[in-house]
Amino acid sequence: MAIPYPHFIASEKAAPPSSSLAAVATSPAILTQDDLKKIAAYKAVESVQSGMVLGLGTGSTARHAVARIGELLSQGKLTNIIGIPTSKVTHDQALAAGIPLSDLDSHPVVDLAIDGADEVDPYLNLVKGRGGSLLREKMVEGACKRFVVIVDDSKLVTHLGGSGLAMPVEIVPFCWKFTASRLQKMFEDSGCVAKLRTLGGIDEPFVTDNGNYVVDLYFKSSFGDLKVASDGILRLPGVVEHGMFLDMATTVIVAGELGVSVKNK
Numbered sequence: 001m002a003i004p005y006p007h008f009i010a011s012e013k014a015a016p017p018s019s020s021l022a023a024v025a026t027s028p029a030i031l032t033q034d035d036l037k038k039i040a041a042y043k044a045v046e047s048v049q050s051g052m053v054l055g056l057g058t059g060s061t062a063r064h065a066v067a068r069i070g071e072l073l074s075q076g077k078l079t080n081i082i083g084i085p086t087s088k089v090t091h092d093q094a095l096a097a098g099i100p101l102s103d104l105d106s107h108p109v110v111d112l113a114i115d116g117a118d119e120v121d122p123y124l125n126l127v128k129g130r131g132g133s134l135l136r137e138k139m140v141e142g143a144c145k146r147f148v149v150i151v152d153d154s155k156l157v158t159h160l161g162g163s164g165l166a167m168p169v170e171i172v173p174f175c176w177k178f179t180a181s182r183l184q185k186m187f188e189d190s191g192c193v194a195k196l197r198t199l200g201g202i203d204e205p206f207v208t209d210n211g212n213y214v215v216d217l218y219f220k221s222s223f224g225d226l227k228v229a230s231d232g233i234l235r236l237p238g239v240v241e242h243g244m245f246l247d248m249a250t251t252v253i254v255a256g257e258l259g260v261s262v263k264n265k
């Protein structure tokens with residue numbers, strides 16, 4: 001059940017939100033999508049405790065959480081935090097926000113990760129990676145004890161792929177057309193179209209932080225059993241990782257016009 005914002009604002013009193021969040025929270029009629037992302041992010045950061053090793057997600061929702069953690073550190077309300085960033089962009093943001101950073105080699109167990117998602121199904125399975133960071137996200141979030149996903153309600157779907165938007169697959173650049181066409185063929189019964197991700201408007205491939213390419217899969221209909229699809233994609237030589245995060249999220253925080261709801265596994 002959604003907790004309406006007045007309740008949420010009250011629970012924020014112990015650690016007042018920044019002025020911009022307070023401003024949006026008192027005027028629910030004018031909440032933008034970015035306001036909702038920020039509300040979900042701030043709610044997730046309430047679970048952060050001093051001394052934690054934190055997985056720091058990537059994207060326009062996660063960046064609000066990273067900024068909030070930096071703010072609480074600078075105010076002395078959090079101490080002794082170590083962040084494990086899931087992308088170069090988040091690494092740079094976290095560094096600028098004063099969050100001490102490490103990696104999985106030095107900190108193989110992560111207490112809590114907070115990240116956004118592109119799709120969330122009713123079982124808390126996710127599509128991630130439209131921001132291109134799915135591999136590092138899956139490594140960090142797969143190593144954490146708790147994985148809190150933060151979304152606005154536009155990300156909720158009845159089944160993965162159901163938004164009609166991309167399901168990303170990270171592949172090696174070598175013979176990428178071959179790998180893309182095998183992916184498309186694998187899901188031809190679902191009307192799949194595989195497209196190489198390119199840099200805005202030009203034909204240059206988008207290159208991930210790991211030096212790989214991303215092929216986005218678009219489905220006309222459901223691609224069936226998620227585990228079967230996941231295993232099939234991962235068996236294909238040339239594939240590095242895909243953006244289905246199955247059975248990984250422990251909590252999903254959803255912010256919508258009417259309030260914020262918290263779904264636990």
Ligand SMILES: O=C(CO)[C@H](O)[C@H](O)COP(=O)(O)O
Pocket residue numbers: 057058059060061062115116117118127128129130131132133134137
């Ligand atoms: O998986 C991701 C990046 O690889 C992001 O978490 C996902 O794309 C959601 O992004 P946003 O919060 O900007 O909507």
